[in-house]
Amino acid sequence: MAKRSRNNRRKTFGKFTTNPTQYLPLCNPAKCGAPILWRRIELKGNEVDDKFRLERFLKIVPRGGRKPVYSSKLTHLRIAHYHSLSNKKIKGIVHTFQNIIHLDFEESMKSVSIGKVLKLIAESYPNLKYLNISASHGGFKNDKGLCAIAQSCHKLEYLNISNRTEFSEISICNVICSCPKLQQLDLSYCEITDKTIEEIARSCHILKYLNLRGCYKISKGAVNKLNPNIHIENFEETLSPPDLIGAVRNHLVQNNVFSRQILAQGLQRLLDLSMRDNLQWYSDPGLARSIVRSSDLQLG
Template sequence: MTHLKILYYHLLSDKKIKDIVSSCPNIIHLNFKRSTGFSDKVLILIVGAYPNLKYLNLCDYADTYGTLYQRFINKGLLAISSSCYKLEYLNIYLHTGITELTICDIIYSCPGLQHLDLSYCEVTNLVIEEIAHSCLNLKYLNLEGCANVSREAINQLDLLKPNIHVENFMNTIMPAPFDAYSVIYALSRRLGMSVDTPRDATSLHNYINDKLMRRMTLLERIELKRNDSKAKKFIELVYRKQKPIYSLKLTHLEIPYYNPLSSKKIEGIVRTCPNIIHLNFKNCVGFSNRALNQLKAYSNLRYLNLCSSGIMGDKALCGMVGSCHKIEYLNISFCQGITDRSLIKIVDSCQALQEFHFACAHLISERFIIEKLLTVEKHLNVEKHLSVKYLDFGRHVYIAETSICNAIHSCPNLQHLNLSFCEITDVTIKEISCSCFYLKYLNLEGCANITKEAIDQLVLLNLNIHVEDFMNSMDMRTELNQKIVRIYNIQHNVGNNLNSVLPQLYHNQKKMKYSSLESSQQDESNGSKIVFLGLIIDEILNKM
């Protein structure tokens, strides 16, 4: 190991440094930025053990009360001048206890220096003169807070070394009215103020506002939570056709649970922020077809979450996905008004789609899911492979096993597959083994007709796969009996065998919230009955 960084670590004791030196003898790059706890004695050990050191960062910091946490005296820094002749980078930011003569000795002994940070060190024109004569390769010099250096000395340095970049130099006629340990000093340090900036309340206010505006120009992501003040302020800006300074930079916008998000507000967002590629409007009440039409302007859109955002029609959704071909994530779950037409358009237009959620889209027909979206007929005939990585069939008991197998075959890039409570057998597991070489997660909860041998073969072929909640029919029957006993122990009115509990279970079936259970009840397979009864028992137990 030649490079070591330990940043912002406040328990870097002498003992730990000694262990590092003994374990890593070939260090040439050492960065202890704002790390504290070690002494001059260990600093002498470091520079003595690493004669080939090229990079050394000893940047200190002050808290809000102006307290300096890492103080070195001249003895520790002088060791650099006697050992580290190959040093190219040195940062002794805020080490106010180092004398000017010690800094001059270091500069003289390290002619290869290219980067030197002397911010808030006690230096005068003497150090600048030494730099001009000794550091022939110096390219960067930071003199922030060095108030005792004259403009004439810097001009002379620039004349002798035209390639050097002097940063944060500010000559002051009068020394700044604070010392290294004052509260004002610490505040100005945290704000990055130059030493000659006025310290009155008005100047501080203007300085902070200017800094905030500059930072906002770099803003690329906004995440707002519910109807908080920031969300309301942002919507108010775009609604009034005001253009925030960061609008052109903004690419990610998340405003979930906003109420109401009208089409006029969406229009303001599209007009103000034209470079959006990530939109999250989850659970935003008031979203309409007109608002959806506005999103067609985002041709580079990659992520769109409209989960539970209200009623929308096929025409608006088809128009939007027809313009946004690059979508990789789309969530229209619980959106009313979506039919087969929209999903056909999504399948045909969004070839980059990797994750698609349309839970509880009740107007989509079972035939469409089986024959179109799952690529049973249309796509398989031309061997079309999709880029889908996430597929969730959980509790879709009406989808035939052949349809699921065809979908798996068409999605060789799958990494996440949920088949919980689907009517599948070893045939599906075999198809997964042959087609899904990148699969990392497989949920088989409630799939009672799969054998342990099939799962063992799958894991043997794909060592990285995680199979969750697999339980064959015998294991399910054992678990079911245990749940029956639990009901008996709680209510004392149900026998601890399968026959005596059936009347109560089927009576409670009408109260179940899972509509898919009605289909599985009609299935005569032993595994399906066990899964079905187990779900109803879980519902009973949850209500006790």
């Protein structure tokens, strides 16, 4: 009877992740009556109920002074799709919860001052094993934060920097080289080339998962040199200009179904790349301001 009661309390206080590698209960701050149980918290800003709980949770994050009694218990924190998460709140989280090893800010961290915030995270959490700072779109070039992660967080097993076009390939290679324990790596839409793939082959001997969605500057030859045990997702080889010219020539000479398929695939990949670059160009506020200034000068 006592065992059944404990199980019921566990179901009331928390929920379980969908990730099979995470078996501990996630605490729901709105329902959890015993702060000592707060070891894992997962909240999403794009869900109505979760957003309300998320805002309540952020209110308990102090700006300084005395910390809550449960602050040392929290090791896993996920705040996803919450665009109102300010750098000041992140600093408050880091100050309050100093034993975090699993940090997930999926599409929540602003590009503004990301270098300073990541530097603070790196200095505060040297034992970090899981870090997700993926974004919906990139910002201006800034390597300061990722370099700090490379210098301090050598125990990382999971890293997601998808859409972080502000990071240069050099800083990405540095963090790969500095984190030999990486098992999962998401580089979707990062501006990388074969150099990054070569660094992965050199440094990541236990890597199990690699996401290369939108990485159009990588060759199939480089990918083929990776450990065959790595599950590579979303890699699409893009035809280089000479290859595309050859595909057009073959289509004109042969004019069969196979040649048409090869040509169509190459053109579609080029179109996808062009659309992505144009969207990023239009969304760049710096470019938008320069266009306005240039138009004003012409009118004047």
